Amino acid sequence: xxxxxxxxAPALGQTILRWSSRTHTLAGIEAELAxxxxxxxxxxxxxxxxxxxRVAARTSVLxxxxxxxxxxxxxxxxxxxxxxxxxxPSRTLIVSSADPDGPSWVDAHVQAHCVMPRADAVETxxxxxxxxxxxxxxxxxxxxxxxxxxxxxxxxxxxxxxxPLGSRQVLDVLDMADxxxxxxxxxxxxxxxRLRALVAIVGDQELAGGTLAVSDFAMLRQSRWREAIASCFxxxxxxxxxxxxxxxxxxxxxxPGSGPGGTxxxxxxxxxxxxxxxLGLTVAAPLQSAAPETGVRTPDEDIGTPMVGQxxxxxxxxxxxxxxxxxxxxxxxxxxxxxAARRRGETLEVIVSAEEEAVMVRTRLDGREFPVRRFxxxxxxxxxxxxxxxxxxxxxxxxxxxxxxxxxxxxxx
Amino acid sequence: xxxxxxxxxxxxxxxxxxxxxxxxxxxxRLERVPDPHVMVVFGATGDLSHRKVFPALxxxxxxxxxxxxxxxxxxxxxPYDDETFRAEVARALEQFSRVPLEADxxxxxxxxxxxxxxxxADDEVFDRLSVRLDEIDAEHGTRxxxxxxxxxxxxxxxxxxxxxxxxxxxxxxHGGGWRRIVIxxxxxxxxxxxxxxxxxxxxxxxxxxxxxxxxxxxxxTVRNLMVFRFGNGxxxxxxxxxxxxxxxxxxxxxxxxxxxxxxxxxxxxxxxVIQNHLLQLLTLVAMEPPATFEADALRDEKxxxxxxxxEMSRVDLERNVVRGQYGSGWVGAEPVQGYRxxxxxxxxSETETFxxxxxxxxxxxxxxxPFYLRAGKRLPKRATxxxxxxKAVPHxxxxxxxxxxxxxxxxxxxxxxxxxxxxxxxxxxxLGLDIRTVTMDFTYGSAFSVDSPDAYETLxxxxxxxxxxxxxxxxxxxxxxxxxxxxxxxxxxxxxxxxPNYPAGTWGPEAADTLIERDGRRWRRI
Numbered sequence: 001x002x003x004x005x006x007x008x009a010p011a012l013g014q015t016i017l018r019w020s021s022r023t024h025t026l027a028g029i030e031a032e033l034a035x036x037x038x039x040x041x042x043x044x045x046x047x048x049x050x051x052x053x054r055v056a057a058r059t060s061v062l063x064x065x066x067x068x069x070x071x072x073x074x075x076x077x078x079x080x081x082x083x084x085x086x087x088x089p090s091r092t093l094i095v096s097s098a099d100p101d102g103p104s105w106v107d108a109h110v111q112a113h114c115v116m117p118r119a120d121a122v123e124t125x126x127x128x129x130x131x132x133x134x135x136x137x138x139x140x141x142x143x144x145x146x147x148x149x150x151x152x153x154x155x156x157x158x159x160x161x162x163x164p165l166g167s168r169q170v171l172d173v174l175d176m177a178d179x180x181x182x183x184x185x186x187x188x189x190x191x192x193x194r195l196r197a198l199v200a201i202v203g204d205q206e207l208a209g210g211t212l213a214v215s216d217f218a219m220l221r222q223s224r225w226r227e228a229i230a231s232c233f234x235x236x237x238x239x240x241x242x243x244x245x246x247x248x249x250x251x252x253x254x255x256p257g258s259g260p261g262g263t264x265x266x267x268x269x270x271x272x273x274x275x276x277x278x279l280g281l282t283v284a285a286p287l288q289s290a291a292p293e294t295g296v297r298t299p300d301e302d303i304g305t306p307m308v309g310q311x312x313x314x315x316x317x318x319x320x321x322x323x324x325x326x327x328x329x330x331x332x333x334x335x336x337x338x339x340a341a342r343r344r345g346e347t348l349e350v351i352v353s354a355e356e357e358a359v360m361v362r363t364r365l366d367g368r369e370f371p372v373r374r375f376x377x378x379x380x381x382x383x384x385x386x387x388x389x390x391x392x393x394x395x396x397x398x399x400x401x402x403x404x405x406x407x408x409x410x411x412x413x
Numbered sequence: 414x415x416x417x418x419x420x421x422x423x424x425x426x427x428x429x430x431x432x433x434x435x436x437x438x439x440x441x442r443l444e445r446v447p448d449p450h451v452m453v454v455f456g457a458t459g460d461l462s463h464r465k466v467f468p469a470l471x472x473x474x475x476x477x478x479x480x481x482x483x484x485x486x487x488x489x490x491x492p493y494d495d496e497t498f499r500a501e502v503a504r505a506l507e508q509f510s511r512v513p514l515e516a517d518x519x520x521x522x523x524x525x526x527x528x529x530x531x532x533x534a535d536d537e538v539f540d541r542l543s544v545r546l547d548e549i550d551a552e553h554g555t556r557x558x559x560x561x562x563x564x565x566x567x568x569x570x571x572x573x574x575x576x577x578x579x580x581x582x583x584x585x586x587h588g589g590g591w592r593r594i595v596i597x598x599x600x601x602x603x604x605x606x607x608x609x610x611x612x613x614x615x616x617x618x619x620x621x622x623x624x625x626x627x628x629x630x631x632x633x634t635v636r637n638l639m640v641f642r643f644g645n646g647x648x649x650x651x652x653x654x655x656x657x658x659x660x661x662x663x664x665x666x667x668x669x670x671x672x673x674x675x676x677x678x679x680x681x682x683x684x685x686v687i688q689n690h691l692l693q694l695l696t697l698v699a700m701e702p703p704a705t706f707e708a709d710a711l712r713d714e715k716x717x718x719x720x721x722x723x724e725m726s727r728v729d730l731e732r733n734v735v736r737g738q739y740g741s742g743w744v745g746a747e748p749v750q751g752y753r754x755x756x757x758x759x760x761x762s763e764t765e766t767f768x769x770x771x772x773x774x775x776x777x778x779x780x781x782x783p784f785y786l787r788a789g790k791r792l793p794k795r796a797t798x799x800x801x802x803x804k805a806v807p808h809x810x811x812x813x814x815x816x817x818x819x820x821x822x823x824x825x826x827x828x829x830x831x832x833x834x835x836x837x838x839x840x841x842x843x844l845g846l847d848i849r850t851v852t853m854d855f856t857y858g859s860a861f862s863v864d865s866p867d868a869y870e871t872l873x874x875x876x877x878x879x880x881x882x883x884x885x886x887x888x889x890x891x892x893x894x895x896x897x898x899x900x901x902x903x904x905x906x907x908x909x910x911x912x913p914n915y916p917a918g919t920w921g922p923e924a925a926d927t928l929i930e931r932d933g934r935r936w937r938r939i
Contacts, residue, residue, distance in 0.1 A: 224477075227446060230437035234448075239434045278436050358481070371554045375446060376477040398440025 012116050015082065018125060019112035024105065026147055029129060032110040036127065062390065063155045065145055066094040067173065071132075073161045076382075078130060082113070083383045084390070091127045091150050097138025104135035106144075142172035154178040156390060162188050165197035174201065174212060181389050183382075184266035185218035185332060191266040192410045199407035202400055213395040217385045218266045219274075219402065222334070224377035226274060228352050228359040229337060231373060238365070241341035241348040242279060247319045248272055248311070249338040253327030254303035263304055264332035266406075268322045271337050273406035276311050277398070284312035286411025287322060309409060320409070329354075447877035448591070449482030450558030451549050453542070455533070455573055456565030457487030457498075461597065463505035465628075466564055469869035471506050471514055474522045478874055482554040488529045488542065498528035511867055533569050539576040546582070557590030560877055564597055571613040578617030585622075595624040595876050598689050599680065600885070603901065604894040611887050624876045624884040629690040631868030631875075631883055634831040634857070638697045638799070639711075641825065641833065648823070649702075651803065653778045658820065660784045661800040661937055662694050664827075665792035667744050669917070670766070674757030681764045681901070682736075686788045688897035692719065693885075694827070695784055698799055699774050708881040712889055719892035721776040730903045737767030737922040739791040740913030749791060749917045763910055766790040769925035770900070771932075785929055787936070791917035796939045797827035811846055818848045824937070831865075832856035 019036045023029055064081065068074035074096040081092050114125040133144060149155060157177040164170055165182075174180060180201070187194045198214065205212045233239050250268040269287075276283070287307040304324040311318040325335055339350040349364045357378045363370040452470070454462055473479045487498055503523055506514055514522070529545060531538025550557050561577060563570055574594070577583055585592050596614070601607025614623055629635055642649060651657070664686055670677040677685065696715035703710040725733060740751035753760050767789030774784065803821040811818070818838030826832050833855045841847040857865070875883055885893075904910075914922040920936065929936055 223441075226437070227441055230435060230441055231446070233435045233437055236434070242436065275437070278439060280436075371482075371556070373449070373554075374481040376481060378477070396440065 015113050015115045017111060018114045018123075019110070021110050023108050023110060026106065026144065029108050029110055029131070029148060033127060033129075036110075036112045036125075061090050062153050063090065063149045064092045064158065064390065065149075065155060065173070065177070066092070066158045066160070067141055067163070068094060068096045068160055070161065071096055071098070074130070074132075077158065077160055078128075080382045080386055081128070084387055090153060091129070091148075093129045093131065093145060093148050095131050095133065095141055095144055097133050097141075099134045100138055102135045104137040105133070106137060107132045107134075139169065141169055142176065145173060146176060149176065156181060158182075158386065158389075161186065162194070165194055165201060171201075177212060179213045179215060179389070179392070181215045181217070181386070183217035184270075185221070185264055187264060187266065189264070190261045191264045192269075193413065195266060195269070195403075195410060196407050196413060199403050202403060211395070213392070214400070214403065215389045215392060215396075216266075216270075216399070216403070217382065217389075219270050219399055220385050220388060221380055222267065222270055222274070224359055224375050225271065225334065225337065225352060228361050228373070228375045228377075229275070229339075229350070231375075232350050232352075232361055232363050235370075238348060238363070241343050243313070244316075244341045244343040244348075245275075245279065245281075245313075245318050245339060246342055247321075247338070247340040248275060249321045249323060249336075251323045251325045251335045251338070253329035253331055253333040253335055254324035255331050256302045256326065258302075258304055258324075258331055261304075262331075263324060265307070265322065265410075267332055267334050269406045269409055270402060271334060272311075272320055272322065273404075273409055274398075274402040275339075276409070277401035277405040279313070281311040281313050281318060283405070283408040284310040284317055287320065287409055288411070290321070309411075445878060446478060446480050447483075447874070448558050449480045449553075449555045450560055450591075450877065451484045451486060451546055451553075451555045452560045452562060452877075453486045453488060453546070454562045454564055455488045455569070456563065457528070458489035458491045458493070458501075459564055461564045462487070463502075464509050465867070465869045466562065466873070467502050467505050468509045468511060469867050469873055471519070471522050472511055472867070472870050473874055474525075475512065475514055475518050479877075482556070483525060484549050484553050484555055485526045486529050486542070486546065486549070487526060488531065488538075490530070490532055492530060493528045494530075495526070495528050499523040499526050502526060533565070533572050533576065536576070536579065539580045539582075543580045543582060557586050559590075559592050561592070561594040562597075562873075563595065567597075567599055567602075570596060571610060574614050574617050583617045583622070591622075591879070592618075593622050593624060593876060593879070594618055595626055595873075595884075598625070598627050599684055600625050600890050601894060602679070602684055604891060604898040607890050607894045611891065615887070620887055621881070623887070624872075624881055625886070625890060626872055626876075627689045627693055627885055628868040628872060629693055630885075631871040632827060633865035633868075633871075634825070634827045635694065635697065636871075636883070638694075638825060642698075643702050652801075654780055654782050656803055657779075657782050658802045658804045659782055659932075659934055660695075660698060661802065662691055662698070662784065662786045662798070663800075663937070663939060664691055664788040664797045665794055665920075665939065666788075666790045667792060667795045669739070669749060669752065669791050670755050670758065672756070674755045677766075678758055678762060678764050682766055682768045682788050682790070683897055683901050687768055687770070687786065687900075688893050689885075691786045691788055692893045692896065694797075694799060695772070695786065698801070699779055699784070701778070706882070708884075709886075711882050712886045716886070716889050716892050717776075718774060719889065719896060721774045721779075722772050722896055723775055724895070725899060727903055730900060733771040733928070734900055734903075735767075735769040735922060735924040735928050736765035736904070736910060737769075737789065737915045737925065738762070738764065738910070738912040739766050739789075739915055739917045742791070742917030742919065744791055744793065744918040751913050751917065752791075753913065763904070763912060765904075765910075767792075767915060767921045767925070768900075769921060769928055771928060772896075783932060785934075785936070787921060787925060789915075789921050792920055793918050794939065795829065798937075798939055799825040799827070800937045801825075802934070802937075811848060819850045822937075830856060 021032045023032050066077045068077055074094050078094055108129055108131040111128040112125045113128055114123040116123050129148060131144065137144070155177045156179045157173055158181040160183060163182060182198065184191055184195060202214055233242055250271045252268040254263045287309040290306040290308040303326050306321055306323040309320045311320055327333070327335060329335070334354065336351055336353040341348045346366045351362045353360050357376065359375045359377045361373045454466060456462060470479070470485065493501065503519065506519060529542055546559065549555055559582065563573055565573065583592050601610050642652065696718040699718045700714040701717070703714045738752050741754070742749060752758060752766050753762050769785070769787040772784045772786065801823040805820040806818065809817060819836065822836040824834040826834070835853045836850055838848045839851045841849045872883055926936065
């Protein structure tokens with residue numbers, strides 16, 4: 001298929017491929033993009049087989065750049081973006097590299113996907129460029145991306161998998177971006193090295209007066225957990241216990257054989273970090289493997305060792321434990337967040353746990369149980385997370401504070 | 414998603430007092446789920462409940478924005494039981510849901526509905542209701558929190574409020590157990606009745622417990638109006654008497670009164686839409702920026718606008734208000750009957766189906782800028798729009814041009830095809846210096862191809878969360894009635910109007926054109 005496609009008019013809300021062509025140079029991509037709109041109005045076949053005029057409009061929301069280092073990541077990202085349909089950005093560019101030691105080449109598919117939002121509206125179209133760069137070219141992502149951006153529109157950079165944060169390659173692309181999107185829970189190993197690099201980027205940006213915002217799917221996925229924890233302290237009689245927090249324990253799923261450093265710790269870390277940053281707690285002692293005398297242990301060393309640390313509020317110390325627990329859930333998944341607090345001789349215990357597609361909050365004050373509260377928390381797909389990210393504007397300072405606290409908790413490299 | 418939208422539109426949720434001390438709440442804009450509660454819908458078997466309320470609640474349930482510990486008690490006169498009523502609601506959801514519900518989601522939602530049959534005049538019905546609500550609290554963990562929703566005929570409002578008060582269902586419990594009441598429009602039928610109803614409601618509920626709903630305020634484009642004005646730097650400096658020539662607010666409906674003949678006979682266009690929807694739009698266009706985006710700050714500014722509209726004398730009313738009633742005609746290539754031939758309508762009815770009016774706002778910003786409002790049924794198309802007509806350039810520079818550039822215009826389309834249009838002059842390409850009017854057109858549909866929530870979803874969730882920003886306050890309702898009441902009262906002893914005075918499918922009576930043309934202006938062609 002090359003160029004315009006004549007297809008039947010789409011059903012309302014259904015995305016339809018209106019244009020598809022292939023080219024092998026950046027100039028060729030620009031020419032193809034221009035052709036899409038110079039040949040507008042695109043026509044579609046009406047129900048009776050006659051050409052039907054349908055004026056198409058390009059959406060003007062943002063540039064979405066995806067840098068995928070492996071073909072399978074590029075395919076998955078493309079599938080996610082196609083499912084966004086109604087929230088499609090104006091121009092999507094997926095860049096992946098291949099054959100790094102071979103000669104330089106570019107292979108790009110240029111497409112226009114359109115959707116009819118309403119019967120009385122024009123078709124709304126979004127451009128989609130799937131580009132594979134071979135050889136030396138593949139190492140210059142910024143040089144590929146720059147000429148293909150729609151100017152004056154914000155740029156969201158989604159880097160699935162393991163982004164080489166801190167590398168020249170990433171920093172060059174970030175210079176053009178308004179938002180960096182990552183998924184900390186998908187990082188290899190314990191993920192802590194990349195977390196530190198991410199926080200360093202945020203810090204450098206702030207120092208330079210930059211406007212880069214950062215979104216981490218791992219943090220977005222915890223939104224319902226945060227609501228559940230916060231809801232407990234909406235009770236006026238329990239709010240003062242936030243100033244008397246004594247322990248925070250997060251248990252996460254781990255698999256046999258994962259051993260030290262084998263399980264991604266980003267999600268458990270984010271839970272503690274969010275609490276610490278919201279409550280103004282500082283890190284007194286970063287997390288480290290629990291010594292036997294701490295009493296924090298797991299029955300099965302094969303799944304990794306617990307980490308313990310301390311937060312500080314003035315002279316008060318809050319014990320933190322991040323504990324692996326054998327579980328069939330994906331490794332690194334939060335199983336429970338447990339809080340203990342004391343005030344005027346009373347002890348408050350809050351246990352927030354995941355049960356199927358819900359988060360349960362159990363609260364006990366000096367042994368007296370409060371009614372259990374359940375929050376629906378179905379696992380959010382990458383499509384939903386990306387959609388939310390695309391719609392976000394500006395820097396989320398709560399998220400930034402939590403990121404910083406997470407890096408501090410993780411301690412220096 | 415809802416809070417994301419709020420953030421995008423610049424409107425932050427007002428924090429309730431209990432949240433003020435909870436530092437964990439900061440930044441939780443996306444996830445706020447109302448407290449567990451029981452919602453009690455009176456008039457649950459009616460059209461409004463089936464078309465709007467239940468579908469909106471089901472969407473909130475589908476998107477996990479309702480608490481798990483939530484129950485709905487539907488109160489009505491008709492003889493249903495829980496099962497038969499759930500089947501009835503299921504049918505309504507199939508017909509009216511904005512997004513089809515998955516079977517499992519619909520089942521979970523329906524399981525949370527209970528039916529309570531009885532006559533609103535019967536004390537025993539409310540005594541039983543009170544007991545049943547306590548039982549639901551015990552069984553479902555709804556914690557004594559109650560949201561009462563009056564979706565009945567307005568004549569039942571006072572009686573219902575009285576019954577709730579008699580049973581103590583308004584009493585909030587210290588340390589938990591809030592009680593709120595949502596009252597549908599119309600809130601009164603004139604200033605006196607609105608005051609009376611406010612008094613009756615006030616005997617039982619505190620103002621902070623009362624949520625008077627005008628669903629227009631929940632519409633995405635209406636909410637965007639505030640963002641457009643106060644979230645953009647380039648428009649507000651022009652938003653005043655120095656640059657604005659006049660403002661037109663139009664609400665056209667192509668439909669007639671349909672099955673609502675008897676209702677419309679009692680209301681007419683002034684009570685049905687001018688007193689509430691159009692005056693609300695006017696306040697949002699004309700108000701000063703509120704100090705904060707909290708409910709009372711916002712409503713304070715709206716009330717100031719209503720109070721700045723001077724009361725019109727009888728002479729003023731004759732000069733500045735035009736009423737109309739449609740006769741037979743053609744709408745959308747279909748012949749339609751006149752109003753007086755509609756079902757349940759008096760063949761000699763003097764009810765107005767159209768109103769055009771010219772208002773002044775006597776304040777520093779708008780003095781001398783007329784606001785023209787018009788609304789009617791059986792107009793050529795369904796369209797609601799606010800048009801800000803700017804003044805012409807002070808100096809005719811392009812004397813050689815065939816025509817002068819038209820003054821700039823900013824049109825905010827509320828429905829359908831929601832969006833914003835800016836009109837300006839541009840040189841026609843060529844060797845000459847011809848000027849043509851062109852438009853920059855922003856449509857929600859193409860920029861954000863995301864389905865907007867229904868206004869009822871927005872408003873119901875706000876009421877559950879205790880956010881009254883988009884609900885009308887007691888003094889606001891009375892201020893609006895103090896503008897509308899003299900209009901309808903001036904007709905009581907006026908000569909019988911020459912009705913019908915506009916054919917269906919036209920933009921109202923000729924007198925409406927005269928009203929604006931007298932000022933050297935004309936209605937915008939929509």
